[in-house]
Amino acid sequence: MKRRRIMVAAGCCLSFFLGTLLNLLFIPGFEHHQNRGFHTDRRRDAAANHELRLQIRERLEEVLRYRSGAADVARPLERRRLMDLEPATRRDAHRRAAPAPALGCGSMDNVTDVQYLGSGYTKAVYRAALNASFAVALKSVDFGGHDMENCVQRFASAPDCYRLASFKIVKEMTLMERLQHPNVLKLYGYCYQDSNDIRDTVTAITELGSPLEMIQLLQTPWEERFRICLSLVRLLHFLAHSPLGSVTLLDFRPRQFVLVGGELKVTDLDDASIEETPCSTSSPGDCVMEFPARNFTLACSGGRCQGFNEKRNLYNAYRFFFTYLLPHSAPPTLRPLLDKIVNYTGELLWGIDETQVHLEKVLHLYRSGIYLQNNTEMHKSEYRRVADASIGGENYRCWPSYQHDGCMLSVFSLHEAIGVCESHAQCRAFIMTNQTTWSGHQLVLFKTGSGHLTSSKGHVTYIRTDS
């Protein structure tokens, strides 16, 4: 009888193993995990912790869920490329500019300029230059991080704890691949190698960003802060309608995002979830969404809380980003619309679709210069125009400037630049540079005088003649 039970159990294990084997082959970075991991499983000594195994199994199954689905039909080829360990010499310059997701251990042979960027609960992230030219971020499990430390304390097995933690990286890589969007960090590839006495540690090679510094952001021009909020809303719109369903970011703090060329991108995806909260109509408490300062009760329909994932993202965007970044020092004519966006998202009166429509409208008003149309103010001063000229020195500080030691602001038109100059007591001249911001606004450098006029192709200087 006992033997029969063992045979049945062994049969179940075998069928589960074979059933998942095929799926596993199509997960970025999973061949290695599977080849080594499952064999290690078999050899695992009898005292290995059952709970730890269960947790590993749960994470594995979660990743498998993200891999499955009809939208994945076109992917195997791409995955094969991802797994190629291409020799460094074969990568050419154009690939450096726009790399296909094909980097592997080969590309890490020649890593230089490694610098620590940051770490969170699980991962440590480093900046590195591949072949002395292409800068990337390398993400791996932080052996000294909280996740590993807490696990080892509890289960006393560094290799198993490593394996558990590394599933977060595998999940993150899987989601980066499945959720490709301009505001999701790009996965360039990955590498498995032995490290710290642990076999096959995984390193994800991703796009490089700069960690988000909220204090710094509060000091940047409104246009840049608006761009961050707009990127975030576009990201949340994509996540709400993603190929995997509505994705929520359970850990939404600003440190889970980075800036890449001024655009916000989500980097930490290991806490993303597609599970919509289950509920029953007879128990209204099921759909209470709790935040430190307030709660919302959502409707329950079809056994799921309606829009829970989308609304959690949106309220987090409101409390961590919009309230701080959107309204303050915005062009006055845009303030009512921006205040409305803040108020309506703070009350969850809009979903993400409507929120995006309103932010895109602000962008249109700003880009097209319509935000200045009510500004019929007549200018007091006359200006002398000097083409291909700039002014050395004679700087003064203003806020929020694009230059820390001078007053550089963005304007839509010459008319707006004159208005700014006349509103600053120190301003006696300004230079319309040939640089533009992401929105197409022109950067203008305001000056206290015009004593040091120099030749400078492409710049146009305006000097007040009323002094």
Ligand SMILES: Nc1ncnc2c1ncn2[C@@H]1O[C@H](COP(=O)(O)OP(=O)(O)O)[C@@H](O)[C@H]1O
């Ligand atoms: N691509 C990147 N470029 C620059 N910094 C990054 C990048 N990815 C992450 N970081 C920094 O590293 C920190 C830890 O990364 P994260 O993925 O959030 O790890 P964890 O899951 O441990 O929280 C982030 O808070 C961020 O500051």
Ligand SMILES: [Mg+2]
């Ligand atoms: Mg993080």
